[in-house]
Amino acid sequence: GAGVSQSPSNKVTEKGKDVELRCDPISGHTALYWYRQSLGQGLEFLIYFQGNSAPDKSGLPSDRFSAERTGGSVSTLTIQRTQQEDSAVYLCASSLLGQGLTDTQYFGPGTRLTVL
Amino acid sequence: GDSVTQMEGPVTLSEEAFLTINCTYTATGYPSLFWYVQYPGEGLQLLLKATKADDKGSNKGFEATYRKETTSFHLEKGSVQVSDSAVYFCALNPGNNRKLIWGLGTSLAVNP
Numbered sequence: 001g002a003g004v005s006q007s008p009s010n011k012v013t014e015k016g017k018d019v020e021l022r023c024d025p026i027s028g029h030t031a032l033y034w035y036r037q038s039l040g041q042g043l044e045f046l047i048y049f050q051g052n053s054a055p056d057k058s059g060l061p062s063d064r065f066s067a068e069r070t071g072g073s074v075s076t077l078t079i080q081r082t083q084q085e086d087s088a089v090y091l092c093a094s095s096l097l098g099q100g101l102t103d104t105q106y107f108g109p110g111t112r113l114t115v116l
Numbered sequence: 117g118d119s120v121t122q123m124e125g126p127v128t129l130s131e132e133a134f135l136t137i138n139c140t141y142t143a144t145g146y147p148s149l150f151w152y153v154q155y156p157g158e159g160l161q162l163l164l165k166a167t168k169a170d171d172k173g174s175n176k177g178f179e180a181t182y183r184k185e186t187t188s189f190h191l192e193k194g195s196v197q198v199s200d201s202a203v204y205f206c207a208l209n210p211g212n213n214r215k216l217i218w219g220l221g222t223s224l225a226v227n228p
Contacts, residue, residue, distance in 0.1 A: 033215065043205070045215040056215065091160065103209065104150070105216060109159035 002026065004108035006092050012114045013082055021077045021111045025094030032075050033095075033105060034067060038088040046090075049075060082115045089113070118143045122206045122219035129196055129226050137191040137222045139180075139206035147208040149173075149182055149189040150216070155202045163191075163204070196226045 005024045013019050025032050034046040045059040049069045060066070064082075069075040079086055089112050093105040123138040141147065151163040151173070164173030169184035178193045191204060206219040 042220040043216075043218040048215055059215070093160075104162060104165065106162065107152075107160040 004092055004094050004106055006090075006108040006111050008111060009109065010112045010114075012116065014116050015084060016081055018078065018080045019082055019113065021079075021090050021113070023075045023077070023092030023094075023108060025073060025075070025092070026106055027073075029094035029096050029106075030072065031095045031097060031103070031105075032069055033093040034075070034077050035091040035093065036088045037091055037110070043091065046077070079113075082113075084115045087113055087115045118147070118208060118210050118217045120206050120208055120217050120219040122204075122222055125203075125221075125223040127222060127224045129224070131198055131226055131228050132195045133226075135191070135193040135196045135200075135224070137204055137206075137224070139189045139191065139219060141187050141189065141206075141208050141217075143187075143208060143210055143217075145211055146184075147210050149180070150207045150209070151178070151180055151189070151191050152205040152207060153202045154205065154221075160205070196224075198226045198228050200224060201226045 007022045032049040036044045047054055047067050048056040051072050052069050064080045067077045089110040091110045092108045095103045095105045097103045119142045121140050148167045150165045152160045153163045154160050164175040166173040166182035169182055172181045180189050180191045203221045203223045205221045207216040209216055
């Protein structure tokens with residue numbers, strides 16, 4: 001079946017502009033995650049959704065970052081007033097349950113964001 | 117808090133060499149352990165996992181055994197190929213939390 005998809009695959013924007021990144025999880029997966037991968041860094045957790053609610057937003061780096069999920073499916077990560085340090089690959093993952101030791105996260109190809 | 121430490125790269129090997137990438141973890145409970153792989157230009161893919169002590173995960177010739185006594189989950193392959201060149205990430209799922217805890221990744225380059 002179809003995997004996790006993300007769009008756009010690449011986004012170049014100017015400092016100060018807003019951007020929206022989209023994630024389509026695997027059908028039927030209740031949990032959705034956003035991570036950020038910066039050059040030379042590991043993966044940084046941003047936010048987790050269970051259904052349409054976000055029980056864990058602890059990784060969002062500032063109030064310029066927000067995310068929503070609608071219909072228990074598609075999620076949008078919005079970055080307002082982008083800064084150069086926001087440049088990174090933004091990864092989305094989904095999992096069936098969002099709980100339990102056997103739950104596995106499946107990743108999308110990522111969106112590469114470059115802020116000039 | 118929970119954490120994952122994996123060996124720094126880059127690791128450079130010749131084709132058919134034996135591979136070990138070390139991964140150790142710190143966790144208060146009984147986590148699940150994962151290895152993900154990121155091939156050049158591609159997204160993260162699950163390589164293998166183990167959900168309890170002494171479990172062995174295996175896939176594509178790679179193996180890793182969940183060792184609770186040494187809190188380790190080292191990745192091994194007996195004979196690497198050029199196509200195994202990628203970045204390998206060790207991660208843990210604490211079970212009582214939602215987010216995976218990640219190592220920093222180990223870059224592997226296999227030369228023909």
